[in-house]
Amino acid sequence: MSADGFFVLGATHHRAALEVREKLSLSSETLAAMQAELSGLPGLKEYAVLNTCNRVEFYGVASTPDAVARITAAFCAKQRFDPAEFERIRLALHGRAAVQHLLEVSAGLDSQMLGETEIFGQVKDAYANAQARGSTGPILNRVFQKGFQAAKHVRTHTAITEGQVSVANVAVDLALTIYGSLKETRILLLGAGEIGEKTAKAFVSRGAATVTVASRRFERAMELATALGASAMPFEQREARLAEFDIVVCATSAPDVVITQSEVHAAMQRRPAQPLFFIDQALPRDVDPAVGGIENVFLYNLDDLAKIAEENRAAREAEIAKCRAIVNEKADALWRQVAAQVEALAQQRPVSEEGPAGDAVAAPRG
Amino acid sequence: MFDAFTDRTWLWAAAALYLVGFVQGTVSLLRHGGPGGAATYGLIAAGYVLQLIGLGARGRVVGGCPLGNTLELCQFTAWSAITLYLMVGVNFRQSLLGYFSSCLAAALTLVSLSIPGWDAEIRRHIFGDNPWIELHAALAVFSYGIFALLALTSVLFLLRNRSLKQKHFGGWNTFLPSILDLDHMGVRLLALGVAILAASLAVGSVYWLRDMSTVNLTKLLATVAVWFCYTAVLGLRLRGWLLAQRFAWASLTLFLAALLSLGPVDGSRHDVSPTAAETDRR
Numbered sequence: 334m335s336a337d338g339f340f341v342l343g344a345t346h347h348r349a350a351l352e353v354r355e356k357l358s359l360s361s362e363t364l365a366a367m368q369a370e371l372s373g374l375p376g377l378k379e380y381a382v383l384n385t386c387n388r389v390e391f392y393g394v395a396s397t398p399d400a401v402a403r404i405t406a407a408f409c410a411k412q413r414f415d416p417a418e419f420e421r422i423r424l425a426l427h428g429r430a431a432v433q434h435l436l437e438v439s440a441g442l443d444s445q446m447l448g449e450t451e452i453f454g455q456v457k458d459a460y461a462n463a464q465a466r467g468s469t470g471p472i473l474n475r476v477f478q479k480g481f482q483a484a485k486h487v488r489t490h491t492a493i494t495e496g497q498v499s500v501a502n503v504a505v506d507l508a509l510t511i512y513g514s515l516k517e518t519r520i521l522l523l524g525a526g527e528i529g530e531k532t533a534k535a536f537v538s539r540g541a542a543t544v545t546v547a548s549r550r551f552e553r554a555m556e557l558a559t560a561l562g563a564s565a566m567p568f569e570q571r572e573a574r575l576a577e578f579d580i581v582v583c584a585t586s587a588p589d590v591v592i593t594q595s596e597v598h599a600a601m602q603r604r605p606a607q608p609l610f611f612i613d614q615a616l617p618r619d620v621d622p623a624v625g626g627i628e629n630v631f632l633y634n635l636d637d638l639a640k641i642a643e644e645n646r647a648a649r650e651a652e653i654a655k656c657r658a659i660v661n662e663k664a665d666a667l668w669r670q671v672a673a674q675v676e677a678l679a680q681q682r683p684v685s686e687e688g689p690a691g692d693a694v695a696a697p698r699g
Numbered sequence: 700m701f702d703a704f705t706d707r708t709w710l711w712a713a714a715a716l717y718l719v720g721f722v723q724g725t726v727s728l729l730r731h732g733g734p735g736g737a738a739t740y741g742l743i744a745a746g747y748v749l750q751l752i753g754l755g756a757r758g759r760v761v762g763g764c765p766l767g768n769t770l771e772l773c774q775f776t777a778w779s780a781i782t783l784y785l786m787v788g789v790n791f792r793q794s795l796l797g798y799f800s801s802c803l804a805a806a807l808t809l810v811s812l813s814i815p816g817w818d819a820e821i822r823r824h825i826f827g828d829n830p831w832i833e834l835h836a837a838l839a840v841f842s843y844g845i846f847a848l849l850a851l852t853s854v855l856f857l858l859r860n861r862s863l864k865q866k867h868f869g870g871w872n873t874f875l876p877s878i879l880d881l882d883h884m885g886v887r888l889l890a891l892g893v894a895i896l897a898a899s900l901a902v903g904s905v906y907w908l909r910d911m912s913t914v915n916l917t918k919l920l921a922t923v924a925v926w927f928c929y930t931a932v933l934g935l936r937l938r939g940w941l942l943a944q945r946f947a948w949a950s951l952t953l954f955l956a957a958l959l960s961l962g963p964v965d966g967s968r969h970d971v972s973p974t975a976a977e978t979d980r981r
Binding site: 495496507509510511512513605606607608625628629631633637640641644648 | 862942943
């Protein structure tokens with residue numbers, strides 16, 4: 334065994350489709366069972382499991398060359414997954430490449446939504462759980478801790494995390510450029526479909542004060558309102574109560590406009606100093622385009638939002654080269670620090686056939 | 700060592716720092732797409748300290764608040780605007796407000812120092828021994844500083860409104876405060892400016908009512924007109940009749956008019972001067 338004793342094994346969104354990842358994803362119980370099994374795996378000195386909706390990855394340090402094969406066998410058996418199929422889609426990297434992968438994952442460079450920051454917290458949680466189990470040692474501790482520093486460096490020295498890349502989050506960011514904060518904003522959601530629901534959820538998660546759902550089918554509005562922790566109102570009241578809201582998310586399947594220019598004019602006379610923001614995600618459009626010409630009223634349709642999301646995504650992609658250069662440099666430095674340790678460990682005769690031990694703790698899901 | 704520096708040396712140094720803040724902000728905008736943040740704030744703060752020393756030195760020379768010529772008026776206005784920026788700017792450090800403040804301060808201080816005629820006469824003891832008149836003048840010019848910051852806020856409002864309406868983001872638009880924050884800040888600055896100018900007029904009126912012969916009518920009419928117009932704008936804004944873009948344009952236009960009125964007002968003061976005033980020609 335050589336410095337290749339440091340490895341990452343797993344499956345990610347790059348090669349495993351959603352239905353495959355569903356089969357490979359570890360529940361709290363299977364994760365605990367898997368960790369217990371790994372703890373008894375001969376030759377596996379240190380390990381940590383990263384388990385999110387886009388990846389299942391085992392980071393480890395082994396003193397025996399067959400550790401990766403043993404983990405593969407144990408994992409496939411646990412998940413009742415065909416080992417040959419896993420072989421086809423799996424990610425298996427060793428040594429410096431594995432270090433670089435961890436850095437890229439932590440920095441959001443390997444994420445489905447490039448530059449997203451949630452993964453950083455998930456990696457930190459996975460490491461914290463491994464530490465709590467006692468399954469990390471000097472090598473994983475150093476690699477993860479330095480990896481977090483590198484990820485922070487990438488985030489602060491590049492624009493990889495700037496600008497939202499999902500339509501719903503773009504809408505929330507636009508609302509922030511109008512209101513500064515969402516804590517006093519009242520949201521009206523017209524339509525109870527999936528698109529509107531996603532946008533309403535994004536507003537709720539970013540701290541909107543209240544959400545009211547109105548749909549032609551009042552029962553559906555009630556259902557969604559309950560799910561969102563919001564309130565519902567009859568669709569017919571939208572004109573009379575328009576002035577009560579700051580942000581109107583329109584996502585109905587109505588064939589004609591449901592918000593007219595005269596209705597908005599009337600609403601603005603009741604709230605002249607307060608801006609009104611329309612997010613029209615419907616096709617055909619719900620809001621009369623002339624509404625955008627009214628002072629203190631801002632109207633964005635699906636194309637506008639998609640264009641901003643696309644610009645942000647392109648801007649993030651333009652930063653990739655800069656990010657990779659940083660990650661390469663950091664991975665080189667980090668690998669120089671740990672390579673000798675990994676090699677020394679590999680040359681040791683295993684002290685215990687039991688490997689690391691501890692209590693099972695579930696990794697976060699995401 | 701510092702005694703060797705004249706008041707103008709300090710004021711030039713302050714102007715240079717404001718200019719460096721503006722240039723640094725511009726470079727940061729062009730290179731990184733955003734304002735200089737803490738660096739701009741630090742340069743403005745350093746310039747402010749030097750300007751305070753310069754104005755203090757001038758104050759000792761003229762024996763009162765230095766408001767005796769156009770240079771002093773411009774310097775005091777810039778200093779007032781920066782005083783407020785340093786107070787409210789902490790919340791806007793990452794926004795473009797600091798960048799525009801450094802631009803305004805650099806322009807006012809550099810232009811006033813560069814035109815020899817604006818500092819050709821140094822008028823001493825222009826307030827006689829009357830501290831109330833000095834307070835009246837200081838408050839009036841301080842309110843101009845507030846209106847200067849209001850004008851800057853209005854420019855930012857118009858830029859933010861334009862970016863939202865035309866759906867242009869990215870670049871320096873990213874660093875504009877939210878449109879509602881700018882609107883609220885504009886209303887607060889306007890109310891504060893109107894209140895301080897009203898206080899200035901109230902303090903001055905006590906003196907004028909005692910001796911109307913010393914009243915400079917041009918100055919009085921111009922100051923009352925400025926106060927009346929700003930009060931009218933505030934009233935219209937609070938009643939909801941002058942909003943958003945029109946409010947921003949009104950604030951901007953009024954400030955330009957108020958600034959332009961400073962020249963004639965200052966010029967007319969030579970007609971009626973407090974008896975104790977002395978004038979040095981440079």
